[in-house]
Amino acid sequence: MEKQKFSARVKQAMGEASITNLYQLNGMVPVHKAIPFGLQHILAMFVANIAPILIVGGACGLAASDMAMLIQSAMLIAGIGTLVQLFPIFHKIGSGLPIVMGISFTFVSVLCFIGAQYGYGAIMGAVLIGGIVEGILGLFAKFWIRVIAPIVSASVVTAIGFSLLTVGATSFGGGSGSADFGSAENWILGSVTLLCCILFHIFAKSYFKQLSVLFGLVVGYILAVFMGKVDFSALRETSVIAVPHLMPFRMEFHADAIVSVVLIFLVSATETIGDTSALAASGLDRDVTPQETSGSIACDGFVSSLSSVFGCMPITSFSQNVGLVAMTKVVNRFTIAIGAVIMILAGIFPFFGALLATLPDAVLGGCTIMMFGTIVVSGLQMISKCGFTQRNMIIAALSLSIGLGFTECADLFAIFPRMVQNVFAQNCVAVVFLVSILLNLVLPKNMEAEKVTEQKKKKA
Structure with a gap:
């Protein structure tokens, strides 16, 4: 009897430990408990992971068979990139943080332009070189990361959150370019999914609360099936198993294409810095370390180069x-x-x-709205931690107002060369990063002290 009680207590303790480990960076979690959380992450990013492939491939005139092959490669590369981030190579490439990687939207505009001008092979050549450049910059980040002050990272994280709100709203309406965008059916699917996420998070017990997004996705998907909003036709022509292709396109190297892509890789690096900072702050309640930031950028670059070998686009943190x-x-x-x-x-x-891939956009949008809002709040919390000094307020306020405001009026950039437009016209994160960096370098470090001295002089 005593042995049974002791065994029961041991099992209970092990169960509690495995649940606690969910909220710890390291530690084992039973596979049956880990699978729902892992699947939840994949469902949250799946559509966004393949969408850039569809957009760029369409602009390049790729055949349907080529597009299917690239989608397959995109999933493989996203999985490999995530594993590298989780478990760094040589303690240099990868952050060791729970970062999920996927095909980057940041490159879509410039890659569509390059593909239309030179063909898809030129995209692969530019991505190969650009990825190596970003990877090397990541390895040597300790020599330049100092210019990125905490207020710069906080402003970038806030900008990332705000930029994603439109993405969530677009998905909620049915997806960009959909024939029934904003229809009653999409409103119903998005609203039901969001409501299920909220109710599950309120009423579920223990660690099950954290599966609210998965629950909302499942309920929304089932409802979409009954409403006839799920298209299963593509499954009939899909093979069960296939080996990813190496070098499916002959790489071409054009100087202007390489320069353009390298510039966008620098923008992507800023987003990675913001994502890494946000994850450490919101998930681990601490500041990110220089080594984690360096490894995260290096992973972005080198895995993007690997992605080009499989014919795929650059990869970044999601x-x-x-x-x-x-x-x-x-x-x-x-x-x-x-x-x-x-x-x-x-x-x-x-x-x-x-x-x-049959998951409807409206269902995904219902889940992501709250998630993207959480990033905004995390950015604001980071700004608060930096302190509301006069200097910090100027950096945050001006960078966010210019970054978010100017990119909503893309015609403002019409006087600039095409390369500048590709980098900045529709990328608020890049503009916020550039402005905040410049302000951080230009503004006096002792603004508060100067203000106090002036006040004392006036009183005297």
Whole structure:
């Protein structure tokens, strides 16, 4: 009897420890408990991971078979990139943080331009070189990371959150370019999904609360099936298993294309810095370390170069998954690694990936709205931690107003060369980063002291 009681207490203690480990960076979590959290991350980013491929591939006139092959490669590369972030190579490439990687939207505009001018092979050549440049910059980040003060990172994180609100709203309406955008059906799907997420988070017990996004996605998906909003036709032509292709396109190297892509890689690096800072602040309640930032940037670059070998576009950290971590506080690396394995399986078994791709945009939008709002709040909290000094207020206020305001009026950049327009015209994060960096370098460090001295002089 005593042995049974002792055994029961041991099992209970182990169960509690595994639940606690969900909120710890390291530690093992039973696979059956880790799978739902890993799947939740994949569902949150799946559509956004393949959308850049569809847009750029369409602009380059790729065949449907080529597009299917690239989607397969995108899932494989996203899984590999996530594993590298979780478990750094040589303690240099990768952050060791629960960052989920995916194909970057930041490059879509410039890659569409390059693809239309030179063809898809030129995109691959430029990505190969650009990725190596960013990777090397990441390895030597300790020599230049000092110019990125905490208020700069906080402003960039806030900008990332605000920039994603439109993405969430667009998904809620049915997806950009959809024939029934903003229809009653999409409103119903998005609203029901969002409501299910909120109610599940309120009423669920223990660690199940953190599966609110997965619950909302499942309920929304089932409702979409009954409403006839899920298209299964693509599954009929999808093979069960396929081997990813190496070098499916012959690489071409054009100087202007390479320069343009390298500039966008610098922008992508700023987003990665912001994502890494936001994840450490919101998920781990601490500041990010220089080594983590350096490894995160290096992973972005070198895995992007690997991505080009598979014919795929650049990879970067996904802000929506940072928002998911901020909302659930589930930071366990093993748990996120399960999600990475699921992505790799989706790359090897195209049928599985095609099934995930049937998730309607409106359902995804219902879940992401709250997640993206969480990133905004995290950025504001980071600004608060920096302190509301006169100097910090000027940097945050001016960079955000210029970055968010000017990019809403893209015609403001019409007088600039095409390359500048590609980098800044529709990328508020890049503008916020540039303005905040410049202000941080130009504004006097002792503004508060000067203000106090002037006040004393006036009183005297």
